[in-house]
Every structure is written in structure tokens, then in C-alpha cells.
Amino acid sequence: MQNLIDIEKITTETIGDTSYKLLIGGEWQTAAGNSTFPVDNPATGVVLSSVPDAGVRETQAAIDAASAALPGWSETPALARAALLRKVAALMLERRERLATIMTLEQGKPLSEALGEVAYAASFLSWFAGEAERIYGQVVPASAGNKRILVLRQPIGVVAMITPWNFPAAMLTRKLGPALAAGCTVVCKPAEQTPLSAIELGKLFVEAGAPAGVVNIITCQDPVPFSETIFKDDRVRMVSFTGSTEVGKLLIKQSAETVKRVSLELGGNAPFIVFDDADLDAAVQGAIDSKFRNAGQTCVCANRILVQAGIYQRFAEAFTKKVIELKVGNGLQPGTDIGPLIDLPARTKVERHIANATQGGARVLTGGTPWTGAAGREGTFWTPTVLADVTPDMLVSVEETFGPVAPLISFTHEDEAIRIANDTPYGLAAYFYTRDVSRVFRVAEKLEYGIIGANDALPSTAQAPFGGVKQSGLGREGGSFGIDEYLEVKYISIGL
Ligand code: NAD
Numbered sequence: 001m002q003n004l005i006d007i008e009k010i011t012t013e014t015i016g017d018t019s020y021k022l023l024i025g026g027e028w029q030t031a032a033g034n035s036t037f038p039v040d041n042p043a044t045g046v047v048l049s050s051v052p053d054a055g056v057r058e059t060q061a062a063i064d065a066a067s068a069a070l071p072g073w074s075e076t077p078a079l080a081r082a083a084l085l086r087k088v089a090a091l092m093l094e095r096r097e098r099l100a101t102i103m104t105l106e107q108g109k110p111l112s113e114a115l116g117e118v119a120y121a122a123s124f125l126s127w128f129a130g131e132a133e134r135i136y137g138q139v140v141p142a143s144a145g146n147k148r149i150l151v152l153r154q155p156i157g158v159v160a161m162i163t164p165w166n167f168p169a170a171m172l173t174r175k176l177g178p179a180l181a182a183g184c185t186v187v188c189k190p191a192e193q194t195p196l197s198a199i200e201l202g203k204l205f206v207e208a209g210a211p212a213g214v215v216n217i218i219t220c221q222d223p224v225p226f227s228e229t230i231f232k233d234d235r236v237r238m239v240s241f242t243g244s245t246e247v248g249k250l251l252i253k254q255s256a257e258t259v260k261r262v263s264l265e266l267g268g269n270a271p272f273i274v275f276d277d278a279d280l281d282a283a284v285q286g287a288i289d290s291k292f293r294n295a296g297q298t299c300v301c302a303n304r305i306l307v308q309a310g311i312y313q314r315f316a317e318a319f320t321k322k323v324i325e326l327k328v329g330n331g332l333q334p335g336t337d338i339g340p341l342i343d344l345p346a347r348t349k350v351e352r353h354i355a356n357a358t359q360g361g362a363r364v365l366t367g368g369t370p371w372t373g374a375a376g377r378e379g380t381f382w383t384p385t386v387l388a389d390v391t392p393d394m395l396v397s398v399e400e401t402f403g404p405v406a407p408l409i410s411f412t413h414e415d416e417a418i419r420i421a422n423d424t425p426y427g428l429a430a431y432f433y434t435r436d437v438s439r440v441f442r443v444a445e446k447l448e449y450g451i452i453g454a455n456d457a458l459p460s461t462a463q464a465p466f467g468g469v470k471q472s473g474l475g476r477e478g479g480s481f482g483i484d485e486y487l488e489v490k491y492i493s494i495g496l
Contacts, residue, residue, distance in 0.1 A: 043340045127462035148494045160238070271430050273443070278455075290457040304409055323367070
């Protein structure tokens, strides 16, 4: 316990100023009545800071500011918009240690992963700086000799952004990069569990010289007043959301009122298929990387591991051996592989999934219990778990577990694996391991998912169009496709 307190103290000294405010129209502001809510460390329960608890009034002020800034920003040359994004990306990398430490404190992930996320988050700003410079239109052969048709791609307008707690920086820059590159102005609302990383990013935008009102940040404990305000306001032309499918569906309904564009990155239920002909070592390592990053709290993490019967036993043994070696603890402690779950409801879900599986006949190969190591706050840590003899109908196969639990399901034929993999309303990411190149194409084309990792457990990158099909979302983030979400197409037909 002594060790823990030391870490907390050292960290507070590293971070320095921890007063956080709303960013509205280029000014740092408090919420009405100085209302705030606390942000705590999921590893320790220690309150790190408090942030303003904004409501309707502040949200409206942020929309006003974004609307006022829109004409100026959308007319700013693309080269200048790109320069701002590159400057913020450079600042993020320069302040990487500080940003990562704050992220680990509020979110719990190991510091090494937080450092990785800061670089990943910065990469979206750099990538979309390049895309800003290439928002080309078209000149189309017209229907008559005395006409000319020009196609323009213009910013959609003010965009509201709602982001989750599991990637507090990257989920925001994956939206901010393309929106600002396109010439949109934005009102962001980070998750109530992890608002500090977003405000830290806002500070960098101000430091880099972002014009007032181009980036606005609202923090609030209850997202509903914020959400109702942005959906009612006609000036907000788009809402970009990353979070659960349940909330995503609510937002689709709300978007009807003012016919807003919605871009939705929602939940997943990723299958990770290991065929008999796979490179066993690569598949085991891939499954570890995919399943246990961020303690299993990623939308693309392997939720169900399907292993062909001929390799099942060997895979289960090699995989379990590696899982046992994973080190659980406070993310700031060097060598930690698995941090805490975000909160107690997250742990309850893990417990429920394991209980349901074992009652149905699944065997626990390792883990299966809360982790109560010395540096842990009782409650949020879970021992990395492997379950064998899992069936596709168990809760752990059907729902997104969002925790460090790896269920192993055996299958016999390729078609059976594809059928089980596709038997879900979700369609975000799917993975498979094989050394057969024909199978790579065959299986990749049949999997009903937006992202396929073929012998690749970590396919996410700024260069690729991330996104899901079915109930995993609408739209794409990243790649050259990512900027289209934030652009309207207009044509001008000119009579000569
Ligand atoms: P969540 O849906 O509960 O919350 C996400 C965000 O929505 C938060 O900012 C929250 O304040 C806000 N929110 C909650 N209720 C709302 C409402 N009624 N109206 C408006 N906003 C509301 O999800 P979470 O628990 O924070 O995140 C985990 C989920 O996010 C998982 O399902 C995960 O798969 C998904 N996710 C998806 C992606 C992706 O790219 N597809 C990435 C990360 C996380």
C-alpha cells in the first residue's frame, strides 16, 4: 500500500496543475454555479481532480462559439488547417510522458499502452493534415455542350463529438483530425470517467494557435442534457459518436428531429479464429495481444476465440501458459500488463459471464477470480482468465465482455467457424490465423465485419478505414475515407 501512495504522490508532482475547465470560444470557463464532478483513478479510488459539470447553458454557448468560428475556419486555406493539426501532433509527442501519465491515472491502462495511445492519437492529426491538402472536387462531362458541371466537397458545418473512456485521446483525435481538416468546427464531450485527457488535448490546441471557437470542450457527468441540446440545435449538422450500440441506437432516433448526419463507432463481438494450419506461436501471441490490451476493454478485442479441433489442445496449453505470465497491477508500476477495469459495473459483467459459462459446463484453465494483489484497490482488478469448452450460446460468446476473459470454442470445419463468427448482430473486427493463402481470401471475404485481421492481431492504424457493419456502426474513421464523413458534396451546373 505504501508503494501505491508513493506512485500517486510522484504522479501528482509530474502532472503539476490539475485544475480543469471547459473550453468555450477560446476561453477556459467554469460551469454555472461552479458546479463540478470528481474524476478518480480506477486503480486506487483516489480522486485525481474535479472538472466542470456543464449543462444546457454551457452546451449552447459552445455551439454558439463553434457556429461563430465556422465561416473563418472553413475559409482558412487547407495548408493552414493542416499546419495546425501537425503542430498539435508534434506537441502531443513532445508531451507524451505527461499525457500518458494522466491517461493511465484516469483510465487505468498500463503506462506503456498509454504512451502507445498518445502516439496513435497524434497519428490521426498528422494523417488528416495530409488529407486536408487533398480535398479534391471534380469537373464532370456535362449533359449538354453549353453546360459545365463542377463538384465541390465542403465542410458539413458544426460537428458534435461524443467519445468513450477506453481510448480517451485516440477516439477524440480520430474525429478531430478529419473534422478540422475538412474545415468543420467542433464541440466535444469526452466520457465522464476520462475527461482529463480531452482537456489536456484542448490545451494543446490553444497553445498551437487554434482560432477561438474552432475546438470547444464540454465536460458533464450526465450526458443527456448535452445530447438533447446538440440534437435539437439545427446549427449542429453532424454528431460523431463512439461508444456502446445501445446509446448509438438512441442517438440515431434523436438525429431524426433535425435530420443530422450521424457517424457511429459502436460495440463489437470479435471472433478470433485459429485454423489447424496456423503458425501456432504467432496465433497465441496474436490472441494475447488482441484479447488483453487495455484489460480486454477495447471494441476490437477478441471476444470469442474459435480454435480448430486439431490444434485446440496445443493452443489452449500454450495460450494459458502465456496468460498466467501476465502481470496485473497499477498501470504506473513498471512491467504491468493488465490494469484495473474501469469501474465496478464492468467487474460485475465479467463475473456474470464467467458464472454463466461455468454453469453451462465451461472449464476455468486459469483465473476466474478477482485479483487481490498488494497494489490493487479491491474491486476493479480481475485475474486474466481462460475458459475452455465454451459454446457459442453462452453469454461470454454472445455479449461483449469488455474484460480480461478469453473463452475458447472448438470447431471442426472452416464453414462452421464462419457461421459461428457471423452469428451475431455485431460486425466490427474479426481475426483469423492460417498459412493457406487461398483461405486468407476465402475467409476474409465471407466474414461480415468491417475490419479483418488475417494473421494480424492489431490492424488499427490511421491509414486504414476503421469501422463496423451491422449493429457495430455507420461510417468510417481513418484512411482516405475518414474525411468524407465530414464533407458535403455540392455540384454547380453552369450554363454558358
Ligand atoms: P457508452 O455508450 O456508455 O458511453 C460512450 C459515450 O456516450 C460517453 O461519452 C457517455 O457519456 C455518452 N453517453 C452515454 N449515454 C448517453 C446518452 N443517453 N446520450 C448521449 N451520450 C451518452 O459506452 P462506454 O461504456 O463509454 O464505452 C464502451 C463501448 O464503446 C463499448 O461498447 C465499445 O465497444 C465501444 N467502443 C467502440 C469503438 C469503435 O470504434 N467502434 C471504440 C471504443 C469503444
